[in-house]
Amino acid sequence: MNPHPAPALERAHDDETYYLNMGPQHPSMHGVLRLLLRLRGELILECDPVIGYAHRAHEKMAENRSWIQFLPNTSRIDYLSGMIYNLGYCQAVEKMASIEVPVRAQAIRVIVSELNRIQSHLLWFGTFLLDIGGITPFLYCFDDREKILSILERVTGSRLTYSYGRFGGVSQDIDDVFIEQTRSFLTRMRKQAPMYHQLVHENVIFRKRCEGVGVISREVAHDYGITGPTLRAIGVDYDVRRAEPYSGYEQYDFEIPTRTGGDCLARFEVRIEEMEQSCRIIEQALDALPDGPVKPAKFIKKLKPPAGEFYFAVESARGHFGMHMVSDGGDVPSKIKLRTPSFSLLSSMSEVLEGTMVADTIAILGSVDVVLPEIDR
Amino acid sequence: MSSLDLSNLELGSEEAEYSSVGFHYIHRAQAGRIVAVAEAFREAGYHLEMLTAEDRRTDLEAMRLVYTFSRLDQLDRHMVTVDLAPEIPGAQAPSLAGIYPAANWYEREVFDMYGIRFDGHPDLRRILLPDDVEFHALLKDFGRIEDAPDEGAANK
Amino acid sequence: MSYLGSIFSGFKTLLTGLGITGKEIGGKSVTELYPHVEPELPEAFRSVIQLVRFEESGSHDCVACMQCVKICPSTCITIEGGKIEGIKGKRASEFEIDFALCSLCGLCIDTCPTDTLEWANIYDDAGQEREWVYDLLKPHEAFEEQYLTTRRAIEAKEAAEKAAKKAAVAKAKAEKAASEAASQEASPEKSDTTSEADS
Numbered sequence: 001m002n003p004h005p006a007p008a009l010e011r012a013h014d015d016e017t018y019y020l021n022m023g024p025q026h027p028s029m030h031g032v033l034r035l036l037l038r039l040r041g042e043l044i045l046e047c048d049p050v051i052g053y054a055h056r057a058h059e060k061m062a063e064n065r066s067w068i069q070f071l072p073n074t075s076r077i078d079y080l081s082g083m084i085y086n087l088g089y090c091q092a093v094e095k096m097a098s099i100e101v102p103v104r105a106q107a108i109r110v111i112v113s114e115l116n117r118i119q120s121h122l123l124w125f126g127t128f129l130l131d132i133g134g135i136t137p138f139l140y141c142f143d144d145r146e147k148i149l150s151i152l153e154r155v156t157g158s159r160l161t162y163s164y165g166r167f168g169g170v171s172q173d174i175d176d177v178f179i180e181q182t183r184s185f186l187t188r189m190r191k192q193a194p195m196y197h198q199l200v201h202e203n204v205i206f207r208k209r210c211e212g213v214g215v216i217s218r219e220v221a222h223d224y225g226i227t228g229p230t231l232r233a234i235g236v237d238y239d240v241r242r243a244e245p246y247s248g249y250e251q252y253d254f255e256i257p258t259r260t261g262g263d264c265l266a267r268f269e270v271r272i273e274e275m276e277q278s279c280r281i282i283e284q285a286l287d288a289l290p291d292g293p294v295k296p297a298k299f300i301k302k303l304k305p306p307a308g309e310f311y312f313a314v315e316s317a318r319g320h321f322g323m324h325m326v327s328d329g330g331d332v333p334s335k336i337k338l339r340t341p342s343f344s345l346l347s348s349m350s351e352v353l354e355g356t357m358v359a360d361t362i363a364i365l366g367s368v369d370v371v372l373p374e375i376d377r
Numbered sequence: 378m379s380s381l382d383l384s385n386l387e388l389g390s391e392e393a394e395y396s397s398v399g400f401h402y403i404h405r406a407q408a409g410r411i412v413a414v415a416e417a418f419r420e421a422g423y424h425l426e427m428l429t430a431e432d433r434r435t436d437l438e439a440m441r442l443v444y445t446f447s448r449l450d451q452l453d454r455h456m457v458t459v460d461l462a463p464e465i466p467g468a469q470a471p472s473l474a475g476i477y478p479a480a481n482w483y484e485r486e487v488f489d490m491y492g493i494r495f496d497g498h499p500d501l502r503r504i505l506l507p508d509d510v511e512f513h514a515l516l517k518d519f520g521r522i523e524d525a526p527d528e529g530a531a532n533k
Numbered sequence: 534m535s536y537l538g539s540i541f542s543g544f545k546t547l548l549t550g551l552g553i554t555g556k557e558i559g560g561k562s563v564t565e566l567y568p569h570v571e572p573e574l575p576e577a578f579r580s581v582i583q584l585v586r587f588e589e590s591g592s593h594d595c596v597a598c599m600q601c602v603k604i605c606p607s608t609c610i611t612i613e614g615g616k617i618e619g620i621k622g623k624r625a626s627e628f629e630i631d632f633a634l635c636s637l638c639g640l641c642i643d644t645c646p647t648d649t650l651e652w653a654n655i656y657d658d659a660g661q662e663r664e665w666v667y668d669l670l671k672p673h674e675a676f677e678e679q680y681l682t683t684r685r686a687i688e689a690k691e692a693a694e695k696a697a698k699k700a701a702v703a704k705a706k707a708e709k710a711a712s713e714a715a716s717q718e719a720s721p722e723k724s725d726t727t728s729e730a731d732s
Contacts, residue, residue: 052505059490060514069606072638095397136554143563150575157579157652163638171643172577199553204543225424225479231449238449299643301604309456311399311427311445324443326431335515337429337443347482376505 016040020358024053028131028362031372033346035353035361044361047353049346054376062336067093068167068301070336075161077338078374080123081316082161083116083152088314090165091246092323095312097167097305104292105169106248111182111285112152112164113247114278118189119148120317121271124369128268129200131366132209137199144192151181167303169295179286186279193276201269210264214364216352217262224348228319228341229274230368232258233266240315252284264367271369302331318342318369340374381421386410393456400445400454408459408470411444415476418446418455425473426454428483430491432517434463440493442470465492465513472498490515574654579637582630583653584669592680593673594649595625601641601650609634610641619685625670633665 022035032053038046058077062070074089075082087109094101126141149159155174156164164171200206221231231238237256241249257273259266307329313322319341326335345368353361383390389405406414415425423446431441439460447454461468472495473480484495485504492513495501502508512519565572584593597614613627642650670677 052503052507055505057514060520063515063517065606068640069604071640072606072636095399098397136550140557146563153578154575155577157575157577157639158637161636163640166643171639195553199550202546203550204546222424223478225426225477236449243449243452301640301644308398309403309443309458311454311456313399320426322427322445324427324429324445328436335429335431337427339427339429339445343482344479347479351478 017045022358022361024050028366030127030365030370031375033365033370033372037358037361039358042357042359044353044356044358047350047361049349051346051372051375054373056373056377058377059336059338062333064332066301066331067303067305067333070333071165072161072163075163076373077377078316078318078321078340078342078371079160080120080371081116081318081321083164084113084314084316085321086162087113087165087170087247088312088316088321089323090167091314092310092312092325093167093303093305096310096325096327097303099168099296099300101169101247102292102294103248103290104173105294107285107289108170108174108294109165109247110249110252111174111282112155112170114282114285115148115152115182117317118275118278119145119152121275122148124271124317125196128366128369129206131362132206134200134203134206137196140192140196144189147181147185147188151178151185154178154181166295167300169293171295173294179289182282182286186283189275189279193272197272207265209359209363210268210367212261213264213360214352214356214367215262216348220348220351224351225344226319226341226348227344228316228369229267229270230345231319232256233270234262235260238320240313240320244313246312246314249281251288252281254278254281264363267367267369304329304331313339316341318371318374319345338374338377340377342370342372342375346370346375381417381423383414383417386414386417388414388457395452395454400456401452402454403456403458406457406459408461411442411457411459412471412473412476414457415444415446415473419476422450423448423453423455425477425479425483428473428480428487430487430493430515432491432515433460435517438463440465440468440491442487442493444473461493465516466494468492469494469496471496472501474498489513492516568657572656574656578652578654578656579639580653580655581632581658581667582635582637582641582650582669584628584673585649585651586673586676587649590680591683592676593625593670594647595628596647597623597625598646600644600646604640604644605635606638606640607634607636617681619688620681621688628669629666630669631666633660633663 017038017040020037020039022037024032024034034050034053036048036050037044056076058073061073071086071089074085077085091101091109093099122141122145126138130138152162153159155172155178156162216226216230216234218234218236220226221234221236227238235258237258239256242256254277257270257277259269305327307327310325310327311322312325313320315321320339321341322339324335324337324339325333328334349365349368353364356364383404387407387410391403393400393403395401404414425444426447427443427445429443431443433439433441437460440463442459442461444457444459445454446457459470461470470493472484474484474495475497481499482504484498485501487493488495488501489503489505490513506514514520584595586592587594595612595614597612599612602610602612609631611627611629611631612625614623614625616622617624639652642652
């Protein structure tokens, strides 16, 4: 069944325009995204992103499972920030139901979340360069990423979809080997980061493909509700960890890197610097790791939260991830809305991609770091 | 940019405790006034953070729309709810796509999942579900797990 | 001139990148030669779920309380259980998990009141058919008879001890009551005179 193109694309066109389907099966589409393009040669006249190929009905599942049963789903919404989403959900339910979290669990949450963020940015770095033609750094990044995944596998048991958080803490404590491995990873990452920078930053091909390409203006960002590294590359230093601190982030000293260019190069530089800032946070959290329990004495599986509407947010690797939760006082949520950052980013692409070339489309989509599963949920 | 002026908009406003619920104010608006409310927020520099709907036909006799407006430079979150007629099809609200382009895709998702129509939306069609299905997935009377054929032990 | 200059400087940046690549080529290979080399599994590794074989009792400790069945988000656990003659409490007679549905979340392990569920350490498990239902009681079948016999013996002994203790307590109580009654009979006038003096 062929979904008819959007009415906007049905306007009368001259003989030199044609429709091109980019995706949903495409090696550079960052998931199953379909871009319906109206082209004149290489120039994009109109662009209509078509999504829904990865829709797994997470919001419907949330209404059919109890609060604790929805926990494994949260890692799979955006599997590259699976830990951040998992712990963000736990923290939201804890705030709603007024459950206290011990300080050691909060510090552990910060450490594993920042490791998750570095891992996501490393994957983004490798695939972004792969998209624009630089095939080499991909496996270097994956080698570093393997170190993170081994560290996280030690404590949680999984590499990608962790169900590590529990209401009131985390499911398992970390040990000395974890701390030692994390510290040696930080040393390694600090040696690798200049290498990545040197490898591509001055490269003439990289510069020509990224500098000045895909400029997102401040008005467009405000109109579409864009957050995350894309917004910070325009000069707005908005970060949920600073604006609405959670899990003890207010006690760590870190900077929010910004650039003013708003183009692909600026987004690239912001993410490289964010990796270094995450290393700083992990180091401070390890140095100040308090003692104590990491979860409540009794496993919390039934909740009686107050009835009403709630909204809590965390900073994922892609931006502001918000959860709007409606509770009717019972053990099953009435509704959970997942406000994911990539949804807003992709909705702005129809405006940003107009007037660019097809090759620039790949660079722009790669640099804004869209992950389709969190758009389709 | 002016400061936020929500008078004369027939809003029932309440202050909320941020540390327990996550927002600072909750306003109840009429469907006919939501465009003016959005314009007031836009004038004051807020962006549309989220737009969703709830199926409250059983307990509140309404289909409810929920908007969240927020700021980037300081922490100030306003939640606005609009109650519509409890009929699908039938429930409809004015579209905010002309004021906040972000609302374009959010309203398409609400239409797809709940069947609420938005007047003035430039391109109201389904976004997540296939184009030719006839159900609206997040309505409470569609697709409950109890109605699914039973495989394995029941756990409800 | 600036056109040629930019070509030259651009080419130089390409050489920088190639230099780094050349250095990495000469470095150590990081490939793990799986399956010729077995991977190192951490302790917390998540594989399929299995029943623990406790050392003391020699078998598992599932009491068919259905907590794991109720908490599983994927409804993949099937348990049948009941009372077995001579043993206190229930015991599972059928325990199946459908691993085609299981998402390895671990909520069943966290909620089990007798801690009888745990992660296995199988990293190379693969299903060859669509059906992937595991019978968790199969590995424990060999030990079940032994366990039941031992358990019955232990419980019978405990029951006997308890009965003996109860009998001893009852006997002591009866003796005390008998001696009190005897002392009451021995001095009835003493109590009568005191009561007369008071009134």
